[in-house]
Amino acid sequence: MSHGEIRERLDDYVDGCLTPERQAVIEAHLADCEDCRREVDFLRPLLAEARTLPPSLEPPTDLWGSIQQRIGRRRVRDHTLWSVRYQLAAAAMALLLLGSLLTVLLLRPEPVKVIATAPAVAAVPGFPAGWRETEDSYRRAAADLEEALAGAKPRLAPATVAVLERNLRIIDDAIAEARAALAADPANREVLEMLADMYAKKVDVLQQVTKLSAVL
Amino acid sequence: MRRAQVGDAHAFEELYRRSAGRVYALCLRLTGDAVRAEELTQDVFVRCWERLRSFRGDSAFASWLHRLAVNVVLMAARSERRRERRVTPAGDPAELEGSGHVTDPGTRLDLEAAIRRLPPGAREVFVLHDVEGYGHAEIADVAGIATGTSKAQLHRARRLLREMLQR
Numbered sequence: 001m002s003h004g005e006i007r008e009r010l011d012d013y014v015d016g017c018l019t020p021e022r023q024a025v026i027e028a029h030l031a032d033c034e035d036c037r038r039e040v041d042f043l044r045p046l047l048a049e050a051r052t053l054p055p056s057l058e059p060p061t062d063l064w065g066s067i068q069q070r071i072g073r074r075r076v077r078d079h080t081l082w083s084v085r086y087q088l089a090a091a092a093m094a095l096l097l098l099g100s101l102l103t104v105l106l107l108r109p110e111p112v113k114v115i116a117t118a119p120a121v122a123a124v125p126g127f128p129a130g131w132r133e134t135e136d137s138y139r140r141a142a143a144d145l146e147e148a149l150a151g152a153k154p155r156l157a158p159a160t161v162a163v164l165e166r167n168l169r170i171i172d173d174a175i176a177e178a179r180a181a182l183a184a185d186p187a188n189r190e191v192l193e194m195l196a197d198m199y200a201k202k203v204d205v206l207q208q209v210t211k212l213s214a215v216l
Numbered sequence: 217m218r219r220a221q222v223g224d225a226h227a228f229e230e231l232y233r234r235s236a237g238r239v240y241a242l243c244l245r246l247t248g249d250a251v252r253a254e255e256l257t258q259d260v261f262v263r264c265w266e267r268l269r270s271f272r273g274d275s276a277f278a279s280w281l282h283r284l285a286v287n288v289v290l291m292a293a294r295s296e297r298r299r300e301r302r303v304t305p306a307g308d309p310a311e312l313e314g315s316g317h318v319t320d321p322g323t324r325l326d327l328e329a330a331i332r333r334l335p336p337g338a339r340e341v342f343v344l345h346d347v348e349g350y351g352h353a354e355i356a357d358v359a360g361i362a363t364g365t366s367k368a369q370l371h372r373a374r375r376l377l378r379e380m381l382q383r
Contacts, residue, residue, distance in 0.1 A: 050346040056237030071265045
């Protein structure tokens with residue numbers, strides 16, 4: 001090996017990464033080469049010192065307060081997100097049940113009528129552009145459904161009415177919770193998408209009801 | 217540990233108190249910047265809090281946290297370099313090399329100060345290899361570089377340290 005090739009391998013030599021044969025070649029070279037010997041004489045104590053640097057250095061300031069604040073905010077955010085997810089999952093189940101019940105209801109001889117009435121929902125600062133119109137459409141559709149249910153209630157068993165009302169409350173709670181989470185964190189696309197999905201499902205149920213009532 | 221894993225902030229504070237010095241030392245040596253090291257130490261413990269549930273005890277907590285800290289620091293360094301490349305035209309490599317040199321020829325640096333003056337890539341590899349005992353393959357894995365690059369950066373770091381420390 002040339003002097004240049006040996007210089008390139010001195011790092012591996014001091015790190016003990018060479019085969020015994022190559023190590024022997026380098027040691028033979030070191031016996032004759034003052035320049036390479038100086039390099040090795042520098043590297044060995046450098047590496048020994050590097051390995052004995054203190055593994056722990058106390059931060060100049062106590063960082064716990066800032067860390068605690070940051071993990072505290074995340075706990076609240078995670079809890080909110082979890083709660084919204086739970087609520088929306090419950091509401092999705094409720095919608096499924098509601099859709100089935102309404103199908104049974106509308107297959108009776110006297111179909112319920114769908115009437116459009118709904119107050120506009122208040123705008124929330126920071127919500128995405130166009131979201132208010134989407135919510136207003138949803139609210140009108142939901143009001144139609146509630147009107148239809150109100151007309152059909154006298155023909156339903158009290159237990160069925162109780163299930164319907166309970167599930168409507170679950171849906172309303174889920175939507176209210178999601179809206180509150182969005183008001184606190186308008187940039188949270190995850191909650192917005194879950195809420196939009198929930199609205200779409202509810203509107204889908206309403207469309208099914210409208211379609212059934214039209215054929216009866 | 218188990219209490220911290222289920223969200224007990226007091227138990228997590230104990231873990232922080234036991235490990236903060238180790239994490240801060242690593243962040244400081246990898247970045248060469250005390251203020252940045254404090255910020256990254258916070259980031260490491262926030263990430264640790266988020267991921268603590270996934271720690272199964274297969275390795276020692278200290279090793280798990282150490283690896284997490286290395287990942288946090290190197291990820292941050294990579295994105296900072298990407299950002300800098302977007303706004304700053306690439307300079308003369310000789311200037312970057314020169315940034316590791318001592319400005320006052322009469323000053324003899326201790327090793328910690330000399331490490332801080334290394335260029336970022338060389339400093340990261342030197343700290344991981346020579347201080348923390350990582351192999352080149354491991355460094356290549358965590359830093360997202362080739363093994364050959366890791367070896368070249370180590371060679372460069374040692375050469376620069378020699379220039380700084382032997383003045």
